[in-house]
Amino acid sequence: MEKQLYTIAENRLVAADTYRLVLSGKGKVDGEFVHLEIPGFYLRRPLSVCDSEEGRFTLLYKTVGEGTRVLATLPEGSRLSVLTGLGKGFDASACSHSALLVGGGLGAAPLYLLAKELKKQGKKVTVVLGFNKADEIVLANEFKALCDGFALATLDGSVGVKGFVTDAIREMAGQAGHDVEYDYFYTCGPMIMMKVVCQALEGPGEASLEERMGCGAGFCYGCSVQTANGPRRVCKDGPVFKKEEILW
Amino acid sequence: MVKDLSVNLCGKSLRNPVVPASGTFGFGLELADSFDLNVLGGISLKGSTREARYGNPVPRIAEAPGGMLNAVGLQNPGIDVLVNSKVPALRKIYSGCIIANISGFSVEEYRECCAKADACEGIDIIEVNISCPNVHNGGMAFGTHPDAAAEVTKAVREVCSHKPVFIKLSPNVTDIVAIARACEDAGADGLTLVNTFLGMRIDIARRKPILANTTGGYSGAAIFPIALRMVYQVAHACQIPVMGCGGVASARDVLEMMMAGATAVQVGAENLRNPFACPEIIEALPLEMERLGIQDIKEIIKTV
Numbered sequence: 001m002e003k004q005l006y007t008i009a010e011n012r013l014v015a016a017d018t019y020r021l022v023l024s025g026k027g028k029v030d031g032e033f034v035h036l037e038i039p040g041f042y043l044r045r046p047l048s049v050c051d052s053e054e055g056r057f058t059l060l061y062k063t064v065g066e067g068t069r070v071l072a073t074l075p076e077g078s079r080l081s082v083l084t085g086l087g088k089g090f091d092a093s094a095c096s097h098s099a100l101l102v103g104g105g106l107g108a109a110p111l112y113l114l115a116k117e118l119k120k121q122g123k124k125v126t127v128v129l130g131f132n133k134a135d136e137i138v139l140a141n142e143f144k145a146l147c148d149g150f151a152l153a154t155l156d157g158s159v160g161v162k163g164f165v166t167d168a169i170r171e172m173a174g175q176a177g178h179d180v181e182y183d184y185f186y187t188c189g190p191m192i193m194m195k196v197v198c199q200a201l202e203g204p205g206e207a208s209l210e211e212r213m214g215c216g217a218g219f220c221y222g223c224s225v226q227t228a229n230g231p232r233r234v235c236k237d238g239p240v241f242k243k244e245e246i247l248w
Numbered sequence: 249m250v251k252d253l254s255v256n257l258c259g260k261s262l263r264n265p266v267v268p269a270s271g272t273f274g275f276g277l278e279l280a281d282s283f284d285l286n287v288l289g290g291i292s293l294k295g296s297t298r299e300a301r302y303g304n305p306v307p308r309i310a311e312a313p314g315g316m317l318n319a320v321g322l323q324n325p326g327i328d329v330l331v332n333s334k335v336p337a338l339r340k341i342y343s344g345c346i347i348a349n350i351s352g353f354s355v356e357e358y359r360e361c362c363a364k365a366d367a368c369e370g371i372d373i374i375e376v377n378i379s380c381p382n383v384h385n386g387g388m389a390f391g392t393h394p395d396a397a398a399e400v401t402k403a404v405r406e407v408c409s410h411k412p413v414f415i416k417l418s419p420n421v422t423d424i425v426a427i428a429r430a431c432e433d434a435g436a437d438g439l440t441l442v443n444t445f446l447g448m449r450i451d452i453a454r455r456k457p458i459l460a461n462t463t464g465g466y467s468g469a470a471i472f473p474i475a476l477r478m479v480y481q482v483a484h485a486c487q488i489p490v491m492g493c494g495g496v497a498s499a500r501d502v503l504e505m506m507m508a509g510a511t512a513v514q515v516g517a518e519n520l521r522n523p524f525a526c527p528e529i530i531e532a533l534p535l536e537m538e539r540l541g542i543q544d545i546k547e548i549i550k551t552v
Contacts, residue, residue: 083523114254137549212309215519217282220271220320221274221303
């Protein structure tokens with residue numbers, strides 16, 4: 001874990017209530033998420049790393065509460081205190097040949113960094129994303145350019161398959177004439193979506209949990225959840241857990 | 249600018265007065281990779297009970313103005329894991345003062361856990377938590393009545409023949425001095441105050457409490473003046489040393505707590521927003537002392 005000041009290089013609306021925040025600073029950020037200090041708020045806010053390269057990294061966030069609403073007002077050039085090197089992320093090496101990535105809403109963000117890693121390792125990557133409606137869609141073009149297969153579902157049917165991610169997976173299989181090919185799946189999104197995905201998809205996989213955090217670094221035990229292996233800290237032992245560990 | 253930062257707590261010498269508070273620093277081990285723990289005057293470990301506890305359901309954490317609420321509910325692996333595994337592992341990498349924080353749901357449980365802590369070589373001081381607001385039928389129930397506080401103190405004092413016993417007090421009382429005096433009269437070697445203030449937040453969109461436990465302990469910068477007042481009152485009413493705790497976030501806060509009467513100062517919630525708070529405060533202390541013309545930090549204790 002490290003604490004550093006980063007400079008806002010970009011902070012702009014990219015979808016309904018959704019902002020893309022690019023922070024620049026020294027080195028390459030590692031870890032599954034960063035913990036951001038927002039001026040005027042006591043606790044930091046955890047945000048998944050969507051993309052990371054030397055000297056800069058990208059986050060996506062939705063203005064859901066007071067903290068993120070203030071974050072959205074910060075101009076380029078503002079400095080933010082950031083804790084980095086946090087969380088146990090997706091295990092790209094768990095996949096042998098082909099991966100299925102299933103994201104809901106902003107759950108797409110950490111899956112993008114994972115997809116890049118999987119492609120770097122020469123694996124086949126199929127991505128299915130679900131959103132409520134068209135104006136909430138993020139990262140669709142980025143995933144399309146990067147991955148071997150891509151499908152979208154929207155609840156209102158405005159874009160892609162009408163329904164849930166599971167409907168899009170079914171339709172994808174129908175069009176191909178065979179089940180979607182994967183030996184390992186990864187999912188991130190609303191709890192109810194990940195539960196359905198973990199129950200519907202066969203084979204091994206993992207899901208990224210979300211919880212209100214205190215320290216974000218594993219020492220306050222504020223985000224401990226019960227798992228099949230006993231209490232686990234979402235911030236430190238996770239946020240990514242194997243599907244069989246998670247007690248829905 | 250060589251400054252003497254050391255303080256003496258019941259015969260234990262601390263290299264400086266800064267101690268991360270129980271529950272805000274895990275078992276120390278969690279932060280061992282982030283900075284050298286040996287800069288810390290002491291470490292108060294996460295509260296331990298007889299049996300392992302998961303604690304309260306999530307959400308356990310909520311934002312609040314100038315602070316935060318927590319309702320962790322004493323998640324811990326149990327006293328046996330503490331004395332057999334956590335403390336020996338920490339002792340290997342940390343040479344300062346290790347404070348075991350003990351909680352319980354009955355006088356007998358406090359006594360049993362304290363006896364085990366007293367027999368554990370790596371522990372320097374035992375801190376008895378009679379002030380946890382987040383568990384039912386225990387914790388704070390013993391800390392809100394002078395008679396009950398005295399009963400726990402007396403019981404644990406009997407089984408702690410090797411180590412100083414500090415009682416950690418709740419601020420959720422009408423007269424904290426009465427509780428403090430009852431603990432002192434029952435044989436406490438020192439007092440830690442204050443624990444968190446019982447609070448609550450509501451998610452107004454969902455019309456439900458944010459915390460699964462409904463209520464939680466309020467801590468952070470906002471409580472500093474109240475904690476300081478209580479430290480001042482207790483330190484001036486009792487003869488035994490006080491560890492001041494509550495909203496401490498800077499070197500100046502440490503000095504202020506000490507002037508009010510604290511011999512050592514615990515840093516709590518600030519660790520959660522800044523895991524490097526304690527080393528940063530310790531590093532800043534000599535400069536603040538220089539500004540204020542303080543050569544030896546011990547000189548300022550209870551000078552107000």
